Amino acid sequence: MMHRNPCFCAFLFAWITIVLWADPGLRAQAPATPQNPPDTTRDLKPVHPEDKSKTIVPGAVPQSYALVIGIATYKNLPATAQLHFPGRDAQSIYTTLISEQGGEFPANHVHMLTDSQATLANVSHELDTWLPSVTAPDDRVLIYFAGHGFISGGSGYLAPYDIDLHNIAATAIPMETLGKLIGTKIKGKWKVLITDACHSGAITPETDPKQLNQLLLDVNQSIFSLTASRDREQSFESADWGGGHGIFTYYVVQGLQGAADTNGDGVVTADELAEYVHTNVRDATSSRQNPTSERGSFDPNMLLAFNPDRVRVASQASLNYGTLVVQSNMDDTEFWLDGKKAGMVSKSAALRLPGLAPGSHTIKAVHMGYEPDGPREEMIYPGQESSVSIRILIPRRRTQSAVDLLDQGIEFYKKGFESNYKKAEEKLTQAIALDPNYSEAYMYLGRVENALWQDDKSTAAFQHAIAIDPDYEEARVSYASALLDQGGLDEAVRQLNAALERQSNDGTALYLLSQAYAREGEYASGKKAALRATEVAPGNGEGHFWLAECERHLNEASEAEAEYRLYLRQTNFNSGALGNANYYLVGFLLGMGSKHHAAEQDIWREQQGQANLGICDCEWMQKHYDAAIPFCEKALNLMPADLWANYRLGVIYIEQANAHAQAANTGSLSKDSVTDLLKAARVRFANVLTANPDTDEAGRARQYIARIDAALASHP
Template sequence: MMRIFGFGLLLWFIALTGFAPGRAQGQRDLKVEKDTTPESPAPARSVQIPRSYALVIGIATYKNLPEQLQLRYSERDAEAIYSVLISPEGGNFRAENVHTLIGSKATLANMRRELEEWLPSAAQEDDRVLVYFAGHGFVAQGQAYLAPYDIELDRIAQTAYSMHGLGSAFGKIKAKCKVLLTDSCHSGAITPDADVQTINRSLIDLTRSVFSLTASRDRERSFESPDWGGGHGIFTYYVVRGLEGEADENRDGIVTADELAEYVRSNVRAATSGKQNPTSDRSSFDPNMLLAYVPARAAPRESPPPRFGTLIVEANMDDVEVFLDGKSVGKVHKNQPLRLPGLAPGIHTIRGVKMGYEPDGPRDEMVYPGQEKTVTLKILIVRRRNKAAVEAFEKGLVLYTKGYEDNYRKAAENFEKALALDPNYSQAALYLGRTYNALFEEEKAKQAFRKAIEIDPDYLEARSSYAGMLLDIGATDEAIRQLTFVVQRNPRDAMAHYLLAQAFRLKDEYARSIEAANTAIKLNPNNPESYLWLAESLRLSGEYEKSIE
């Protein structure tokens, strides 16, 4: 699908006290401008990540727009941005500091509240603020607007969020560093090229004192397609890949503004055959500005050439989870390859996993600059358990279900025996983790849960159980990361949603806790813990009568 205009992915990074205001194939823009205050000598580089806040907005299905104007991947894009922001190998934002407005939550009222009240009140002088928007953009009476979920086309000025308002909101945020990513587009059936130019120009005009990375030139459109990572806006796909470390050209573990700009620019241009041209001005921003910290990427080797290659992953079965360099990049299906462009030249590890089968890989695959390479994953061997291992596991399971310390210790011995006999027995590792957790031996439990996930990375039950233990020991951020992985792959996982309700309650994010608890109750009305966290969050948010109900 072609998305009419690309407010591009506008990435604004405001340094110091600079003023900042206020997506078939679809469409998006990058321009860099710097604060005019005198430059001071650059200090020695050190990895210092400021306290950070983010608002992530994504709308694909609009309440009042006709079918032909609905988008496909905006909400998926927003989820990808959220995941990379809260990752310790990425944005390094604390989970409670990243608010999301996805789908029907992204109303005009909610956007105003988050942009004009929450961010200005939360962020302080030395903090970092990021706002991401994926969805439509429109023009009314010569003014450009971002389209919330409840926009009305005959009342755009009254029901959309104006660029002027965005500029004003950003100006009230006290943070030293501000980033705005807008991957906006709309259908060509309703917006002519002249309006595309108006929108892109409005974005540029709002960033006269900031670092801006614009997804396309004035009259260009930004694109979305299933060809990028299973379905993304092209611009957001490359931004996420870049922040995950692919843009770290010199392999020092840091993704700088210059690296991300060059990575996104070259890859978007190549992917669209020159139809979409991100732009940036190297003279107008600090090229060493830190955008992501990815220490796992650091390596004492020479920098690869500044060109990129593509892996096209195919599989003989549906629902095969693909891991690239140890990170999940999505699922591949039998007749639907997974395309992974924008990879740095060199050796990458690929692994395909499917629950109940032996994995294919990990194995090394060479990526060549400017070339596409097809990788075929073959999931062939059903895991067959060692008979003695199964017997030990079942004996341990009986003991585990009886409860009490003595039974737990005997159960742990049997699960350990099962794993020794069959090192790929992920269920034994899961229950070993649960057993040690029941014994309050958290370090052993953590090792066992991680073993279960290492054996079967798509073992969602293991990830949820691990998250539950993490909540018990106060590791709430990592729990949220594990649970986010689960619900993105299975939105109907009631256990994950009720654990998210608990996690957000512990983070004092009552609205998000209430939303997660209501989802859990809808999926499984018989789980009392979901009602507990719902009532608790309602009470703490001042809705006393609802909490009593």
């Protein structure tokens, strides 16, 4: 068992006000969007922020926000001081917070910083700027930290990624400052602070009760502070807890997912979580680690989580929990407990799951291509450790006729076009009729139905494939691609993170994840995923395209332009080289998540157009208007009706008209050039109105057209 050493413990637009010839243009840049963490909910269903219809229980808070921080690798600490599991801890907390079997936080209301992202500057920005800017007095706010904690000069500090041990006071996060921010600047009805660090217990008022306790508690709102240990205790982490976690966080997650619900009402309150975590961590560490909370500081009935699956009529209150130790005959076997993935188990490493409520639990083990072991029931007894051996023995056997039908369906699918898709649908449906557990046939059927715009059928097919083989990574990635086509961004993120949990270097899953984040407006998270995509698959142009998209929206114009250009070099071919194939087929190699029929739109042309438009916009951001125009024109050659390309080129022509007007006033240019530019801009703005008259850009285009017409009338 390891401890945390106490010594080292959509499109960016600017509104340009033009007063032609005489008045300069004004530009207001939009701020960069703060980071939103990846969704690693596996098979927990995320909460959608737009879903206002669901009420958890009476008194549920209207909005919830969280900041989750996990730091295992520190920039300035020696190898012996690096940690192992804070990243996994943070991911597990995030998963639990956004799930409908946990905290029910909207996914885009939870920001996560891990390792090199969790610098002092970034953490301070989230605490001092983001949370105060988004929270309201009736909200629920949670802050979680896993990493090193320190005592210096009698004060407690949480250690960011770039802490300097020679100057802790200036490079770490004072717990006193954290208390002030939570108590005075961050708004909320319920405020939760959970810290898993060596000296995190110092955030309780043990060192200076009068001052620190007052800072944390002397506010009208309720604060629940739960810390991993007492002051000067170690906070342990181990591979024995759920495959690798801080012991404290392991029990926090178990508690929030429902294990702490002692009265069976489905609700986990602050009091229930505190008692559950205290009891289990003390028992697991033989009283060497004692989580702390200040009982006078919070409403004991504060709602922290709700799991409807845990609601039961008869209460089975008990503080004596059991442990399940799982062993397997096969490596890389997924183990499921009560319908949720609990971890991976192999021949050489058992999976230990402590903190389980006494009684019957449903277990199942799955491995791709084999019949599962289970589902079956296992009893957990209070205060006891139960062992279970799972056996993956029987390979799935396919009838040759079903295999032949799958192969025929795939061949039709690869040919593209609606007629071939319908033939593929017929063959795959026949294969499934012969073998209802044919997960590959379901996956390809999902792709085919998506190509046919049959969203409900596509979703059902992908879900069948995943239900048969929960570790079917390719099915999850394909499902996510279809969800991106359908606009199901949150669920796409969840499926992609589940796939990446299985294969962390899947370049396709990474660029799709970047696309999902970018389309949600979470560009920092999208950039992170895209950087990983370009690292593991540098030859995949899609990773570079979405990296460019994210960097452009983050106002990193020169970096974005370089990525767009690299994408164009890597995809310097045309769809004619593919013969008659529907380019949507290649979407599963290039352009996944961009569904089109070949007869309506060619994905290659569209993304080439988008890349050229991106370069145009980057040049515009850098005020290189002459350099921008050819790329906007190329974009419009590829996408003539594109609203954004027309709008951007119109704005650039206005910029040039302003510049030429000033030159005309000095006599160095003819006013005819100004007139020509205004007329060209008017054409582009008129195209914006034709493309979609109801957008914000269309509203601005009308204003531009009115001013252009007035200017042309006054200067014939």
